[in-house]
Amino acid sequence: MTDNSRKEAEILMVMRKVLANIIKDTTPEFKTMKHPLSGGTIEDIKMCLSLIAARERELADKAGSAHLRPYFTDEKAKAEVVPISKIGGLGKKTDKDHE
Template identity: 45%
Template sequence: MEEKLSTEERILRIMRQVLTRIAKETAVPPGTLHPLSDETLIQIRECLALIALREKELAEAAGRPKKERPRFIDEPRGEVVIPLEKTGLKKD
């Protein structure tokens, strides 16, 4: 079920997506000169931090806890349940 977002929340989400896409698309191998200036990169980081802060404030004000967090690509999305039963184990 899609949650209903305010106009401000939708704007912030799109801005976050655009800024992160710019960062990904302009990424260069280590040791190579980046096409964006250091000042621009710092400002992008500051914008992303402000966007995250405002998104958190809006979510809390609306009574929705912010559950998003950074994840590794190979990190499982759901919970992993490990059974603690001894069935199927060999006894020596």
């Protein structure tokens, strides 16, 4: 990643965080309360976040980075590592295997 790309990625990350904080700070506590931002402003923020995400993907693709997605720490892994010794009888048979 070049210095310009790295700087751009940093700017995009900060912009995304600032917009997310604005959303958190202005979202009413209860759904029955009126939102302080207008519908147009909310749509503009959504568009900005979409553009930021698209550009971040472009920069990651250009740099050859894998697409990193957030995950929960207790989330089950999508792929499971299987030891080669457990594949199709390649491992040594023990007396427990014959029972």
